Amino acid sequence: MKYLSEILPDEIVYHLSGIAGITEIRLRRDRPVYYSTGQAFLPLTEKSGYRQVRADRSDIEYVIGKVSGQSFYVVNDTLIKGYLFYKGGIRIGATGEGVEKEGRLTTLKSISGLTIRVPHEIKGAADEIMPLIIKDGEFRNTLIISPPAGGKTTMLRDIARQASKGRNLLIIDERYELSAFCDGQPLLDVGETTDVIAGVGKKAAFENSVRAMNPDVIITDEIYTEEDCDYITEAVRTGVAVAASVHGKDLNYMKNSKIFKILNLFKVKVVMSKTPSAGTVKAVYSE
16 A cells, blocks of 8 residues: 555545555546455445445546656656556556547547556466476476456566576566566566566567577566567577567467467467456466
């Protein structure tokens, strides 16, 4: 709650206090506040238990103001991508009325909803699959597949922590979720021999890191574009092992996606699910 209390209105913080393991909070204008602890979304109720806590326009503006230092223009470039960042790896997604120019979103105004995601670490999350990932002392390219909020970031983080022993490992943390990078250091445990490049797009991060940092393993967050696939292909060509994540329901779904062309690069593929709870390993494919 330390960082949440810095950006949320006092009333919401008060009613959230005492709830352990919060992973996500939803604020929607003139509607009830919802929160999740990783299993289901529940309405936030007042301490008395009689009424639901509701968010209004001022609550949403309060959060945006706190995150941006009271300057909307400071965060607009990030906001139009759909999310904001705050200390501790907190990521804030926003919805509202968009303004387009030549087919590109240039501004998001009249913000109507916020999704506040809180990173958390589960040491040991990767225990089941680590013997497949590291075989005969070698790190094998690994792809984590899961739907949104299925636990892939938590899994990648623990893979980094465990795999870093005896290796130079680099995390490309474009969205600050893997490491919760803040003030020059990761706030979450990603391993003692792990370096982090945070807040940088994959193109610059891959191009610079392979040459300058000489990593044995690169771990990166979500693959989305064909260009992302190209960066990974080039890294593997140079002899760097890679672990990455991608949104998807299952392996069959991947065969119809942009990621299909590099599936064969990954010797270990882990499919995760939100059922019965986030972080459930549904299937593992190992070559």
